[in-house]
Amino acid sequence: MDTQVDARTVGSDVEPQRYYDYCLRYLPELFRLEQLISVHEQHLRIDVVTQVVSDNQVFPVYALTLGSRAAEVPVIALVGGVHGVERIGSQILLVFLENLCRRLHWDTGLQEELKHLRLVFLPLLNPVGMARGWRSNGNGVDLMRNAPLDARDDPAWMVGGQRISHHLPWFRGAEGEPMQPEALALCTLVEQQLFPADFSLVLDVHSGFGVRDRLWFPYAGSTEPLEHLAELAALSQLLDETYPHHNYLMEPQFDHYISHGDLWDYLYLRSLNHPERTFLPLTLEIGSWLWVKKNPRQLTSFSGLFNPLVPHRHQRAMRRHHLLLEFMMRAVRSSSAWLPTGKQRSHYQINAIKDWYG
């Protein structure tokens, strides 16, 4: 990871006005993120984890960290904008980050909570893809198919990742090439910031699949159950008991399609080198087909397939997932209170196999 930087100098050293105009026009999310950094920098540790170039401009990929610096505290990472066209994920995380920064001025409960927890935000992993309205990054690579890992079961045709051409969607990158800078930066960040913690969790926000909001867990590349099924089942039960009216469906990702090169499969498998620690990567897949169903005009825009276009629906999406983010933050902070052990763990494990792998 790069050293800490002054956000206001990155990307703007050469032609600040051009960078500013470009962001305002094509990347309002990055514009907003940099504004947020300059207003709330006293609460944030700011890293540029990589830089990507497009249209003769350099775009920083930011990681923003709040809370305790101690290696052993639990860590939650909130990731967005992996697929450039799914802007809503980045927007939701920016609203949540701003909410936390504003509350840190007066909310003594939150100040106390952050003494025992670290929050890492990576709200816009793929700025070039987002500026162009693409799913892939600037090189035409689908970052969520880019890990050096083949599916262990039969992947879905094309959707599961292909090496035919970067002009087609779901391109994994050429055989044997290193990971794309954005994917590598994400993996490095997770290994440095999350792996040392006894307990860590990721929520990676996507949109565009189905009418329900889903919480996916690994594997994407295999129908095998993962090691930490009991922990996931306990988390799922905690969510059900705490918010009985929530509308999220937690399930293994392969239920929908099997894919090559999933970054969370790759990182999860690497985390198993530390069996004494628990790393749970979750993907929030916001169901956008309801927005399309209620407003078929959304079909006329590619972006409309992944993001709400009508203002009141956009606002609702902003509010709707705030509760989940708060819940995950609290659950990570207090993981020792609900993580199952001993006999209870086996009990969760058996039931989870029945529920999810029937």
Ligand SMILES: [Zn+2]
């Ligand atoms: Zn996505």
